[in-house]
Amino acid sequence: MSLKYAFLIMLLTFIAACSNSPSSNSSRYSQHKDSAPSAIKDGIKFDDAEPVYEPYALANLRSYSVLGKHYTPLKTGKGYSATGGASWYGQKFHGHLTSNGESYDMYAMSGAHKTLPLPSYVKVTNLKNGREAIVRVNDRGPFHDKRIIDLSYAAAMKLGMLSTGTTQVKLEVIHIDEAGMQTVGDRLSExxxxxxxxxxxxxxxxxxxxxxxxxxxxxxxxxxxxxxxxxxxxxxxxxxxxxxxxxxxxxxxxxxxxxxxxxxxxxxxxxxxxxxxxxxxxxxxxxxxxxxxxxxxxxxxxxxxxxxxxxxxxxxxxxxx
The missing domain is CATH 3.30.70.1070 (Sporulation related repeat)
Known part of the structure; x- marks a missing residue:
């Protein structure tokens, strides 16, 4: 193989890599900062996600690494509850694929968690104002030490945390088994x-x-x-x-x-x-x-x-x- 031909292959490979990098205009990272939508979509009701039995996506139970840290997803969300920081994500990620292979919809009641099995239903309580929302976790994140969940724009609006960007929350997994028995956090449901x-x-x-x-x-x-x-x-x-x-x-x-x-x-x-x-x-x-x-x-x-x-x-x- 001539040096000229080899150089041409390397150049084409480099161009292809650049077109798929996070800096591409088609990427979720093309927008420098995240933001709320410029105009609220008509017909948005901000209704809670409705918990139902859904089998976990096995591919999302595998261990993974992000930013040099290793994460091992839980085998089940049953009995899970936690308190910590919450943030939200909106326009920057709207329409891009989640870790669950679904399209992120900032107008849906959804969220991202580092280790809960996907999908999971979570009751989120804003500890600063008492507001509650039920979200369907279908993505991974937030990869920040002091935050335990990333919420959609819709969930953040319902919880009253849009202006502050972050807040302290309590998470309780709403787990429904195949027989229909439901638990919320570490207790049986109402x-x-x-x-x-x-x-x-x-x-x-x-x-x-x-x-x-x-x-x-x-x-x-x-x-x-x-x-x-x-x-x-x-x-x-x-x-x-x-x-x-x-x-x-x-x-x-x-x-x-x-x-x-x-x-x-x-x-x-x-x-x-x-x-x-x-x-x-x-x-x-x-x-x-x-x-x-x-x-x-x-x-x-x-x-x-x-x-x-x-x-x-x-x-x-x-x-x-």
Missing amino acids: PPTPLKDDAVLNDSVQISQVPRVPALGTASATSPAMNSSSAAPATPIVTPTEIPTQEKVFIQIAALSNDQRITKIGNALASLYQVPFVAPLEEGLYRLRLGPFTSEHEALGILNQLRKSGYSDAYKFYPSN
């Missing part, structure tokens, strides 16, 4: 929204009592499955005649004709509040009741929590002897 009854009445059903578990942090591992058909065989069956007579306080939550739906709600609430539930069939409906409680005070505390969570019709129930 009860599901009450379900309307639109199912056909079944003739009979036996509802399993959910046993008390030692701590909320381990409830998801020890609680029975949401579907009553997969409950552990050793779990005792509760009927109205088996309720201890010395404990008379219950909380009635709902009355439905569908035994599977009543069991699903009952299992979720029992796991959350660490009390058993019963669902006797009375007048063609399964009456979902938490309890029995050991005291009026305990029952009243949980009743107030249920009403705040959307169960406005819940009330204390005293079975007749």
Whole structure:
């Protein structure tokens, strides 16, 4: 190969490399500084991301290095919570690919994290003003020692941190498994929204009592499955005649004709509040009741929590002897 030909190949290679470098006009780095959009796009609602079950992208669970530092992503985000600095990114990165292979949309509720598995849903609380947002983490960053998350323009606006650029936040991963069980940070989530009854009445059903578990942090591992058909065989069956007579306080939550739906709600609430539930069939409906409680005070505390969570019709129930 002649020297002239070799030089030509090297020159072409150099030109190609330059065209793909961060200084290219098509690159996210062509803009010297990041900024908010010059005009807000019509129809932007800044709604929270809606957490759903999504399998992790395996390619994003590999270790990686940036700016001389090595990072190992977490295998799961379940139970994760942290407090630290947050920043935001906007126009400079809009339309460019994220680490998850998606196009970054500064108008979507999204974020970047150095080690959370992708994608992850995170509840972000601005500790300076109390504002909250739920974002879908689909990118890596911020690669800054004092910051734990980079937020989209939309999320930053909702959290009230656009003008300051950074703020202190609390992060809590909202984890949903394949069975639909949800945790927020290191605790079980609030009860599901009450379900309307639109199912056909079944003739009979036996509802399993959910046993008390030692701590909320381990409830998801020890609680029975949401579907009553997969409950552990050793779990005792509760009927109205088996309720201890010395404990008379219950909380009635709902009355439905569908035994599977009543069991699903009952299992979720029992796991959350660490009390058993019963669902006797009375007048063609399964009456979902938490309890029995050991005291009026305990029952009243949980009743107030249920009403705040959307169960406005819940009330204390005293079975007749």
